Amino acid sequence: MGNDELESSNCSAQLESIDGSVAPLQDRFGRTFDYVRIAIIEKCNLRCTYCMPEEGVEFADKNMILNTDELLRTIRVLARLGIKKIRYTGGEPLMRKDILDLVRGANNTPGIKGVHLTTNGLLFPRLAKKLLDAGLMGVNISLDTLDPGKFKEITRRDGIEEVLESINLAVKLGFPRVKINVVLMRGFNENEIAAFTELTKDLPVTVRFIEFMPFDADQIWESGDHFASAQNIVDQIKSLYPGLEVAPGTRTEHYIFKAPGYAGKIAVIPAFTRNLCGNCSRIRLTADGAVRNCLYSDKDYDLRSLMREGCSDDEIITLFRYAYGEKAKDGFEAKKLSDQKIVNLDGLRQLRTSMTQIGG
Ligand code: SF4
DSSP states (O other): OOHHHHHHOTTOOOOOOTTSOOSOOBOTTSOBOOEEEEEOOSOOSOOOTTTSOSSOOOOOOGGGSOOHHHHHHHHHHHHHTTOOEEEEESSOGGGSTTHHHHHHHHHTSTTOOEEEEEEOSSSHHHHHHHHHHHTEEEEEEEOOOSOHHHHHHHHSSOOHHHHHHHHHHHHHHTOSEEEEEEEEBTTTTGGGHHHHHHHHHHSOOEEEEEEOOSOOTTOGGGGSTTBOOHHHHHHHHHHHSTTOEEOOOOSSOOEEEEOTTOSSEEEEEOTTTOTTGGGOOEEEEOTTSEEESSTTOOOOEEHHHHHHTTOOHHHHHHHHHHHHHTOOSSHHHHHHHHHTOOOOBTTTBSOOOSHHHHTO
16 A cells, blocks of 8 residues: 555544544454454474475565564554554564563553464473563464474474473463464374373363465465365364363354363364454554455555654554455455455565465
């Protein structure tokens, strides 16, 4: 979106209350947005096959990535728009040197009720206590297999011991929310549903089985061989654990259960089948400062340039209103619209296909 469009947008007039808040961010379908996922880095210390190619990944230059001040300013503005929950993702967010400042800064922003992050767990043990002290409320640790050989196969690196240590440490230190993200792939880890569920026997964690999505750099999704639907995963869990109880969860945890007598919960996330779109409440910001109004949209709204041109906070608000005014009804519509065009991003690359560029 250019600045001319910004100025001509009829969203720029804001009715402001005494505390600086403005009308909440809503789209034309009546959905209100109160949660932002911010990718703060594209780089990662793993190379998961469904996310990044092994070599030759083109990361944006460092000066293209939003810096600490720009990120915290965006969060302050988003808080005025009614955003309450922040999730830092990547890439691997713990590879950012300013991660503690980002957590502390977001946590100290009036209106923000919870700061969370998603990590692969490798760097977590050495930062965990400091992150907790900085105000981190929740940590989602990605782990797709409990088998060391398969871990190496899928991540192309070692490190399963550190990830398991991270899970135990997060619980021991008392993080209010500890979740384990498992991308479930047929023929790879589908046979580990019970083993993952058993982690919830003694640990108060939520194990989340996530549908495999078509954002893998190597396009292994395309064959269809590895896709297991959320319903299929739910059916498997139900047959493994008769007497499963429905438990409370977040909006994305559409299916959430507890095995009788277990300390933790298991959830299934329909990330591909997208039956949650009617309740969508999330905003996405890429590491290089583009607003994405849907995971399945490839249209970028260039917040970084706007900020670096010296915009006001109200212009940032206008950009978000504009981007969310254009949000499609659901992820299927967004994908259809995206298939019809290729969007240039500062002439740097044509299409983001890897999760690490969209922000996990
Ligand atoms: S697919 Fe798009 S609209 Fe649906 S829940 Fe995800 S981000 Fe929201």
